[in-house]
Structures are given as structure tokens and as C-alpha cells.
Amino acid sequence: MEKVTVIGAGSWGTAIAFILAENGHDCLLWARRSEQAEEIDKKHTNHAYLPGVSLPGNLRATSDLKAAVEHGDTLVIAVPTKAIRDICAEVNAMEIDAKLLVHVSKGIEPDSLKRISEMIDEELAPSKKKSIVVLSGPSHAEEVVLHHPTTVTAASTDLAAAEKVQDLFMNQYFRVYTNNDIVGVEIGAALKNVIALAAGISDGLGYGDNAKAALITRGLAEISRLGVKMGANPLTFSGLTGLGDLIVTCTSVHSRNWKAGNMLGQGNSLEEVISGMGMVIEGVRTAKAAHQLARRYEVSMPLTEALYAILFNDVDLKEAVDQLMTRMKKQEMEDLFGK
Numbered sequence: 400m401e402k403v404t405v406i407g408a409g410s411w412g413t414a415i416a417f418i419l420a421e422n423g424h425d426c427l428l429w430a431r432r433s434e435q436a437e438e439i440d441k442k443h444t445n446h447a448y449l450p451g452v453s454l455p456g457n458l459r460a461t462s463d464l465k466a467a468v469e470h471g472d473t474l475v476i477a478v479p480t481k482a483i484r485d486i487c488a489e490v491n492a493m494e495i496d497a498k499l500l501v502h503v504s505k506g507i508e509p510d511s512l513k514r515i516s517e518m519i520d521e522e523l524a525p526s527k528k529k530s531i532v533v534l535s536g537p538s539h540a541e542e543v544v545l546h547h548p549t550t551v552t553a554a555s556t557d558l559a560a561a562e563k564v565q566d567l568f569m570n571q572y573f574r575v576y577t578n579n580d581i582v583g584v585e586i587g588a589a590l591k592n593v594i595a596l597a598a599g600i601s602d603g604l605g606y607g608d609n610a611k612a613a614l615i616t617r618g619l620a621e622i623s624r625l626g627v628k629m630g631a632n633p634l635t636f637s638g639l640t641g642l643g644d645l646i647v648t649c650t651s652v653h654s655r656n657w658k659a660g661n662m663l664g665q666g667n668s669l670e671e672v673i674s675g676m677g678m679v680i681e682g683v684r685t686a687k688a689a690h691q692l693a694r695r696y697e698v699s700m701p702l703t704e705a706l707y708a709i710l711f712n713d714v715d716l717k718e719a720v721d722q723l724m725t726r727m728k729k730q731e732m733e734d735l736f737g738k
């Protein structure tokens with residue numbers, strides 16, 4: 400039995416804590432609102448994020464961040480990308496032993512263009528952290544808590560640390576692989592949300608399965624093209640955190656990114672969509688970062704650019720589709736790996 404702390408009690412943080420507690424670990428979940436921590440701790444529910452789900456009786460929760468951080472030898476950070484730096488800065492200010500850091504978030508920071516493990520590394524002093532591992536893959540919280548089979552990847556440059564995380568989480572419904580390509584895993588995880596927004600728009604406009612298949616395959620091509628230029632292993636993009644997560648996010652009714660795109664496709668404004676969701680839509684902010692990354696690495700990312708223009712430059716949805724379809728002729732495999 401290991402002592403593990405999960406920071407962030409949204410849908411994914413709660414599902415992650417659910418797995419750890421069911422695996423018999425001494426798991427403490429941190430929620431920023433005391434009433435939510437109390438609900439999880441006393442009633443074993445989290446009605447706002449996982450309605451109708453009974454959480455394991457051995458799962459405890461607190462809103463005291465210091466107590467939470469002191470509890471775990473392993474810290475799992477499960478907050479939206481925009482909150483990562485603030486949480487890490489708070490942890491860094493504490494007098495604590497070095498912890499194994501795991502993150503499960505999916506995004507890239509606009510402007511700095513940092514991946515999440517890079518932000519954690521920047522914010523935490525060497526004395527506060529052992530290794531950093533990302534746990535990622537096609538994994539909707541709503542299905543994990545129903546014990547539906549789910550497969551993910553623990554990635555780190557420190558393979559022993561990735562294997563430790565594999566051991567913490569593996570069980571009959573949650574299978575964990577390891578990978579040493581943290582760049583490829585984090586890039587695939589972040590950028591699939593941008594393509595999922597586009598897939599939702601396509602469905603919202605009434606387009607069919609041909610368009611969805613096109614978005615998934617050509618989306619994967621442009622994500623791979625960028626990732627390889629950033630130093631990722633091209634094979635990672637055909638794995639769980641590349642193609643796997645792209646499929647699940649572009650096709651599942653559970654996906655907030657797909658849902659957001661679908662609402663945009665049906666004529667809602669971005670403001671209406673964001674305020675109506677009540678949960679993070681990572682792809683919106685990541686679209687800005689992806690647009691900047693495409694420029695920095697001089698990589699052609701037509702789908703990402705079209706989505707960026709829709710979200711931030713008020714380009715009409717159908718006009719964006721027309722522009723994509725009538726671009727100059729190309730060979731399918733042209734420029735796939737950054738040539």
C-alpha cells in the first residue's frame with residue numbers, strides 16, 4: 400500500500416483517485432472547495448463532476464493543500480493546464496521531502512509553448528521532486544468509474560519511475576503501458592483536443608463519417624509532423640496517446656472538446672459554449688499554443704489553423720471547410736515527417 404495524493408477533484412482527478420483507492424492505496428484527494436472535499440470524504444460522492452457514482456469508502460478528501468501534499472510520497476496533479484503553475488508554486492513553497500510527480504493533464508501553455516512536464520519542472524525546485532511521469536491515453540472518467548476496460552501510457556525519461564506509476568495504477572480494468580517518449584506523449588495528448596473540437600464542429604454542421612475519418616487521419620498527420628520536429632518518436636503517434644486518444648476524443652459523447660465543437664457547429668458562440676460546459680475545454684487554449692507552435696517550428700497544420708481562425712478570428716465555419724477542401728493539390732504522404 401502506497402501513500403498517494405491526487406491534486407484536483409474534477410472528473411479526472413476523482414476517477415484517478417477512485418482507481419488508486421480501489422487498488423488499496425492510501426489515497427487522499429485534494430479539492431479546492433471545502434464543501435466538495437467534505438462531500439467526497441463523508442458521502443463518497445462527487446455530484447458535480449461524476450453524478451451517480453459511489454466512490455470507494457477508503458478514499459479520503461481534504462481542501463487543505465499542505466496536509467494533502469504532506470500525505471503522499473507520490474503526487475498526482477490533475478488540474479487544468481492553466482492551473483498547473485499556480486499549484487506547483489504553492490507546493491514549491493512548502494517544506495517537503497522530494498516527491499514522485501505524476502501529471503494527467505492535457506494541454507500546452509500558450510506563449511511559453513511549454514509542455515506540462517516542462518512547467519512542473521520549472522516551478523518545482525530539485526529538492527521537491529524526484530522524477531516526473533505523465534499518465535495519458537484514451538480514458539474518459541465516466542467509463543473508468545464503470546470499470547470499463549481502459550488502456551493508458553505512463554511516460555517518463557526515467558523508466559523506473561514510469562514502471563512505478565504502472566504498478567500503482569494497473570488493475571483488471573485499467574491497463575498501463577510505459578513509454579520513454581514524454582515529448583510525443585504530451586504533444587499527442589494536448590493536440591488531439593484541438594482536432595476533437597474540429598470533429599465536433601463537423602458533426603454539428605451535419606457532416607458525416609467521411610468527414611470524421613478525414614479529420615482523424617489528417618489531424619494525426621499534422622500532429623505527427625509537429626511532434627517529430629519537436630523531437631518526438633514518430634511511432635508514439637500511432638499509439639494510445641496519439642491515434643488512441645484522438646479516436647476516443649473525436650468520437651465520444653463524453654468528450655467536452657467534441658461537445659464544445661458540436662455546439663459551435665450548431666451555431667452557439669464560443670462564450671456560450673464555455674459558460675455552458677462547467678468543465679474545462681482544454682482544446683480552446685491549446686489551439687492558441689498549437690497555432691504558435693506551427694509557426695515556431697514552421698510546420699503546416701491546416702486543420703489546427705482552420706480551428707484557430709474559427710475560434711479567434713470569427714471565420715465562418717462553412718467558409719473554413721471550403722478553404723480546407725480547396726487548398727492546393729498534394730501527395731498524401733508529402734511532408735509527413737517534417738521534411
Ligand SMILES: NC(=O)C1=CN([C@@H]2O[C@H](COP(=O)(O)OP(=O)(O)OC[C@H]3O[C@@H](n4cnc5c(N)ncnc54)[C@H](OP(=O)(O)O)[C@@H]3O)[C@@H](O)[C@H]2O)C=CC1
Binds near residue numbers: 478505681
Ligand atoms: N475528464 C476526463 O475524462 C479526462 C481529463 N483529462 C485531463 O485532466 C485535466 C483535468 O481535467 P478534468 O478533471 O476533466 O477537469 P474538470 O473541469 O472536470 O475539473 C477541473 C478541476 O480542477 C479544479 N481547478 C480548476 N481551476 C483550478 C485552479 N486554478 N486551482 C486549483 N484547482 C482548480 C476544479 O475545481 P472547482 O470544482 O473548484 O472549479 C476541478 O476540481 C485536464 O487537463 C483534462 O484534459 C485527462 C484524461 C481524461
Ligand SMILES: O=C(CO)COP(=O)(O)O
Binds near residue numbers: 592
Ligand atoms: O482526454 C480525454 C479522454 O482521453 C477527455 O477528453 P475531454 O477533455 O474532451 O473530455
